[in-house]
Amino acid sequence: MAKSKGNPFPRVFVNVTLVVICLLWLIPTLGLFVSSFRPRDEIMSSGWWTIIPHKVWVTTEQFTPDPSIDRNGVMTFEGATGTFEELRKGVESADGDKRVVWIGNKRAGTVQVQEKEWSGAPATTLQNYHDVLAGKNVTIANNQEEAARKGEDMADAFINSMAVTFPAVVIPILMAAFAAYGFAWMRFPGRKMVFALMVALLVVPLQIALVPVLTDYVHLRLNGTYMAVWLAHTGFGLPLAVFLLYNYISTLPREIMEAAIVDGASHFKIFWRLVLPLSTPALASFAIFQFLWVWNDYLVALIFIGNVPGVQVLTMRLADMVGSRGSDWHLLTAGGFVSMILPLIIFFSLQRYFVRGLTAGSVK
């Protein structure tokens, strides 16, 4: 980069600030990710950041103090001095490399001598994922006993999410492409007005549409079916789809179109053989948008699927878990990650198309 030559702006400052911001952005997700692999008891007893190697006090020696010591006064063990109350909390020795803790009550307690050691490799487990995916009741065979504990059925919700999302991405694409071509390359009365309607509808809040559509769905017995969500997402996604594809298709070179028309090709043929293949990047960016939007959607699913069992998508299951098992962090962290894995993969592998779609001017 030529910019950097003679740049008076300290490069160190740039990089340090950037690293700090990136860490701030990364740490929340990292916490979730790390915690999802920690055993349940460890999640509840220590922060996830303690997996970073650090010095911890480890008990090296334990003894019953001499019964003759005055337990109401100041006592000294291994160079650490303090009253009973202080010792209960732990007192470090004068040179700081030992700590003494009184365990138990005043009369019959014991004394632990601790030394600092590096924390070992953190315990990891896949049990959380098993619990969150396997079903409502999970039995785990411990060494001694077989324990039943409550899990979650997120595997089922994962399949539901796929069943909801893929058709909701595929169905609107072709419809939007036809319409975008029509608006871009055909002349018909009312063209501008109708397209203005599309642009206006880009920002219309879904809330406005939920209730009337829901009323009709009840009459059609569509409530709680995948179909309900596919059709709704098709309708809600079309303005953005038409807008994005229009932006792309209307900039295709005029000469190509005119040459095709002179050759006597019909609009349908031009669209099918020429425009659709040329528009692949725009189609891809809309597909990613729609995928992320539908997969991550909570509101539409909540309204049109409601509490019908067996159809619930991931966002609904996860939100339910937050409500009903708010402190079961071993389930919430694993469940959260399960809900994110597919969009993250798609996002990072197709980021190029996503960015192109964003910069093409979306105002959803």
Add this chain to the structure above:
Amino acid sequence: MTLLNPDADERSAELARARRRRNRALFTLLSGIIAAVVLFEGFFALRDSQAPKLVVALFAMVWGGGGMAILYLIANQLVEFTPSAWQRRLTPIVFVLPAIAFVVYFLALPAVRTFIASLFDRDGSNFVGLANYITVFTEPFMLVTFRNNVLWIVFGASFTIIFGLLVAALADRSKFENLAKAIIFMPMAISLVGAGVIWKFIYAVRDPSDVQIGLLNAIVVAFGGEPQAWIAMLQPWNNLFLIVIVVWMQTGYAMVLFSAAIKSVPTDIIEAARVDGAGEFKIFFSIIIPSIMGTVVTVSATVIIFTLKIFDVVLVMTGGQFGTDVIATQFYNQYFVNRNFGLGSAIAIVLLLTVIPVMVYNLRQFNKRETL
């Protein structure tokens, strides 16, 4: 005989052509009807199907994608059988009508229907005029809701823009541009519900005698403070802890647009300013910012719309308790929890009214571009 009467021959050939043409048209029409019936039946089959979920989904993709393609194809062929004057009129209809029908049914028409519902009472049986709107603008709980939406817009949008600009400007000068951008961008792929879980873990609070497993409270305790229930305390500032989540998610969007805009600022202008001895801050504020002002407006509009409609985060984090309700959650609570259909509809209409300025701005921008 044919040799003797070429006229008759031509006529009969023409008749045969016309007949074939008509037969083809009838055949296309028939196949169109069959396709429509099959698709229609497919609708019910899909609605009532008990087959494995992924099979249903796969079938739906074929039904939706393939069915659309076939209907378009047949409709187009039918149009091609009509005289060319009609063709010119009908082809655009075939192309744009399905999308328009969907959008009108799912978005435009419901706006009207919701508006009508907003003029009726809680179960839609009595006309009450504007009474629901009076409730919306006078009830204390609604005023809290509006205050929160203002907080969301002011803090959500401004922090998103500041961070977006900062990261875009810094990344542009760093060797780790792509990595940094990917990290900032990543939250955009996550659902708001998932982000809610992530941040709920950060804000987690436990009894002061327990070890704090929430990062924020652990930091506070490490510095000798008392653990706090961040999203319940200090109203209305607890809203800020929810707003942070959306800033975290939307900064990536702002950064991408700003980054593209900054890169398109002509380098010779910047170089010239540098030669004239302008400092980096001066260059940033008096050259770069003015030249990307259009993008700043676009990003602001998008983020404001997004924060106006915010729903998932609030519902997952607090359910609207502790004075954190926003318009969208209030709509949900009034309509689906309290079953006050009139008031719920009125809130939805108010939400629509708040986005109208952005709608008008979008239309203006679009018209300007089209006339160029």
